[in-house]
Amino acid sequence: MSKLLIFLTLIPLLPILTTSFSLENPSSRRVLVLLDDLALKSSHSVFFNSLQSRGFDLDFKLADDPKIGLHRYGQYLYDGLILFCPTTERFGGSIDLAAILEFVDSGHDLIIAADSNASDLIREIATESGVDFDEDPAALVIDHSSYAVSNTEGDHTLIASDEYIKSDVILGSKKIEAPVLFQGIGHSLNPSNSLVLKVLSASPSAYSSNPKSKLSNPPSLTGSAISLVSIVQARNNARILISGSLSMFSNRFFRSEVQKAGSPTKHEKSGNEQFLTELSKWVFHERGHLKAMNVRHHKAGEADEPTIYRVNDDLEYSVEIYEWSGASWEPYVADDVQVQFYMMSPYVLKNLSTDKKGSYFTAFKVPDVYGVFQFKVEYQRLGYTSLSLSKQIPVRPFKHNEYERFIPAAYPYYGAAFSMMTGFFIFTAVHLYSK
Amino acid sequence: MVKSTSKDAQALFQSLRSAYAATPTNLKIIDLYVVFSIFTALIQVVYMAIVGSFPFNSFLSGVLSCIGTAVLAVCLRIQVNKENKEFKDLPPERAFADFVLCNLVLHLVIMNFLG
Structure with missing residues (x-):
């Protein structure tokens, strides 16, 4: 009976005993x-x-x-x-x-x-x-x-x-x-x-x-x-x-x-x-072992991650990088971590600034190109484990109602089109009554 | 080969003017209308060369409305010309109705493309 009791108390401990690296x-x-x-x-x-x-x-x-x-x-x-x-x-x-x-x-x-x-x-x-x-x-x-x-x-x-x-x-x-x-x-x-x-x-x-x-x-x-x-x-x-x-x-x-x-x-x-x-x-990975977590991006001034960006949006990107010190995860501090905004080649390549507490962040403008982009962090440094993060995000062009409607530079063209219309009316009248 | 002089050119213009004076008035009005459209188109091309091609769709629609108007007017002129035996059977009213319809379609498209 007591053996059974010991056995039953040990069962919940099994997952702890078998955890490995x-x-x-x-x-x-x-x-x-x-x-x-x-x-x-x-x-x-x-x-x-x-x-x-x-x-x-x-x-x-x-x-x-x-x-x-x-x-x-x-x-x-x-x-x-x-x-x-x-x-x-x-x-x-x-x-x-x-x-x-x-x-x-x-x-x-x-x-x-x-x-x-x-x-x-x-x-x-x-x-x-x-x-x-x-x-x-x-x-x-x-x-x-x-x-x-x-x-x-x-x-x-x-x-x-x-x-x-x-x-x-x-x-x-x-x-x-x-x-x-x-x-x-x-x-x-x-x-x-x-x-x-x-x-x-x-x-x-x-x-x-x-x-x-x-x-x-x-x-x-x-x-x-x-x-x-x-x-x-x-x-x-x-x-x-x-x-x-x-x-x-x-x-x-x-x-x-x-x-x-x-x-x-x-x-x-x-x-x-x-x-x-x-x-x-x-x-044995007590030094130089990096992990990245909490990859986040959002439009400037907003907090939620959008499912799609529009060309020329301003966005903010952040990621947290920690290094294993043998006992705990410590913030990793470096000034050479870069993020790419990538579609077959990097359209944007920016250095991330750090708050020295593990968080890396930057802000940039989405290029004037639409398609399916990726946020990429490829971090390979001597002695450190390599970090390779990528997160896919589509970028759409302007909707038709997001364009400017009346552009001052185009007023002569508008004028020409309307003068052609009035010209058509006057001509019609003159043509019909000139006989 | 006979050398051409400024006198020859003058004589050429004289004969051209006297020949054109015989043109009926309704054809002269059409000619004036065509010249007006071509001139407006040229002004826009010069303007685009100066300020750049930024609202390119507006530029295209502005210029094409002028060109289109000129082309339609020329077509009307061919059809209502009494000298032209090819359209002898076509009544000028029918030609004018075609001209109006085509202009309506043209300006509808231009309006869509302008903004």
């Missing part, structure tokens, strides 16, 4: 972490703890666990996927390359960390995301001028790089002071993919090669063309982070002190923690 409230997200070795869980604990402290529910699994799966009964079990398994040739369970691509295609986020000796599977996932890892499996990024100084001379594969992408939304507004330590494989961006971006690139003196063998041929990847960490924001706003180094996420790199070769300053702590924490905030 939604656009309205992208919090309390579940992330699947696939590892080569469960030891990574403790050796990379600082990174994982920072995710957990931000409300993510991490599910650690071995990559070859036969029970893992991304979805069940047609629903995704996770909102994000972290692949810290560079050497895995085959995933266990139902996960394979196609399943991961489908996961991203349905708008979920992905973090891939590769390393030297990365498996073909990881390379294929990266290739599908728009980056190509160096084909030599033993290759590492080597830099003889901007390596991280250590006690032993080493082979200069431990790189200290500070060539970040210049974007506050991707890396946070706080400047990253210390260089980021990187040890791993380099990749290049696919030039035909316009969605992939270099976040951390190698210095111009870097090259990618096997450090243990002599350099017989010129290396295939050199200089700033080598990307160390890249990001992708797909057209469905799914975000992907690709790193050529798994160890850059490790506690050892997070805590290590760093001095870039040739630089006198020695930093107590590398920039890895700040860099990767900020980047993971971006990847």
